[in-house]
Amino acid sequence: MTIELRGLRDKEWDAWFAGLEWAFGGVSKAPEERALWQELTEIDRSLAAWDGDRSVGSFSSFSFRMTVPGGTPVPTAGVTMVSVAATHRRRGLLRRMMRSALQGFHEAGEPLAALTASEQQIYGRFGYGVATRAMRATIDTARVRVAPPAGADDLTLTVLPPAEAAARCEELYARLVPTRPGMLARQPGWEKLPLLDPPRERDGASELRCVLAERDGELLGYARYALKPQWEATVPDGTVLVRDLMAAEPAAYGALLRFLCETDLMSTVVLRDRPVDDPLLHLVSDIRRCQLRTIDRLHVRTVDVGAALAARTYAREVDVVLAVEDELCPWNTGRWRLSGGPEGAVCERTTDPADLSFEHVRALGAAYLGDASLAALAGAGLVRELRGGALAPAATAFSSAVAPWLPHGF
Template structure:
């Protein structure tokens, strides 16, 4: 059987129940009415692509309209989500049709030069030009076996002349009632952290929606804000899970998000989270690979660190995407790009760039490097280096020395970090 008789069409608000039924089937979940309402609050029907088999929704792919921080800039990025095909309609080419059409529609619209997603399986999306651009750190800590080092003496850089800890205090909040404080801190940091997505009020309500189905036996979401005389400088979101054994309390802290504008605030928030009464462990995901906590604890092995994939990036418009970000050093390089799905990206591009800006224009000059659009997506946020991709045989160096220069230029002073799944 094939999918020739199945229509691809733009979705509508009336499709929402059928779409969530499909997602429940695909991801083996039950969507309660409250979950449908919360997810529906950010649903964009006009960016929804439905596979319709005689009135049945048998496939779906959607995009959210948000901005994404990239090295040195913030750019519009299509946030791809809610992708799946009904179990009885697999192996008919529906996913390929939907992903191809979605890419072409994003390119034709011209607003977004970049698309980004989380992958349910890592082997699926490279077929469509998505490269693994950011990883996440997960920790599982026995909190009584570590302690936090005291901060180095002296005033941290980029802080006011006064002591940032002077008069500081931690304030417990109900997260959904503290959006103004949380957003103030988040927006202060967002322009400088590749991988962070924009959050308007609608998205803040979505991120903080405290669905019981997400708690897995733990408490409702809690929040704490770090206040100073100059206003909030950080916050943390977490849950706790009560456990007891024959030795007494053995509770767990499940950390959702920690955001801090300075080292003193960061240390204060983690010290609070790792010493909550009646708990003996803490878990956290969605941490950065360069998380400062790794350098704050006296025994990093006890963090139980492990790494998994996070954001996958697809360049929709190669020259516009490469010109939009900034680069760690000056570079003038010709890159030959292959892109079988979006042929406008294919060819040779001269990237002339540096910390102050970039241009990317077509050229007939000989190429210094050669790769597919996937490798450029992987390196775009400053995470995986072009040199590492070259060592894996994914980027070809055609001019001696060009790979080292370009790899350094594509890097950034902070590794990419995704704060949320979408």
């Protein structure tokens, strides 16, 4: 049968989303979560593949603005809700949807696309590189102590229902967005995502709580968390599940982490999706008992090489010609002269000989936010030095003072 690929219509959302749920294992979302995703779906940015009246493929994107090195928020297509029915694989359907979407991002003037991958191996072939990583810590609080920096004892900590503190927490989040590459400015409606707490998905944990850290009435940090009580015979052995932790200063971060780690009847604190340079690495007494694990998080693709590279700043002055081959986005193929530094940059087409060659466009996405070093990518054969001495200064220029970080999924 011929598969019809076209834009999604409002009345088709339920069938389209049901097909997505089946592709991801067949477990339906809680009604509250399903309703929120329907509200957030941008219908005019969504594709549907139909085999007759059956939804066999889905693809959507959000119109985000992502912080890049230098603090600028850059229009970014947040690719999401991608699926192909098991019965319709190996027919090129995902490639058709991806090619159509990239063309649309290009025409809309979005220089970047980004996604979180259910399976990392899928998206490299479409030009997405792992641009941020996330760290998970499982802290044994019976053996680990937190030593917060000076000023932590001057803060007032208050626990509230998350909804009561939501507006103030969103204001603080917005202040912090420009401080780290990879962070997303939340569009209207997205402030509801951190508050989502369906009872049926708590798996024995309490309802969500929010602790605020304030000084003289100014909010300087917050953490949303739940408690999962457990007993081994008569010994309390519960877990603190931290959903998010944001702080505007070191003292606030330290005070919040200490509070979480000293919760009564709990012996473990689990923090997920933390930046790989998270302050906890330097505040705990025994890092070996924190069971650290790092995974890939945000995958980035340069949709328009010139606009993307000109949108960020660089750690040092750089003047380098880059050779790019891009089969899916042919407008990127060619040589580009990148000139700039800490104050800004320009990136324009050139006929000059290339200094560095990106052997696969995904390497450019991996390096873009400053997490993956150009030198490391060269060691993997994904970047090639064509002019002696060009790699080292370019690698330094592309670096970021702080690790890029995606605080929440999409």
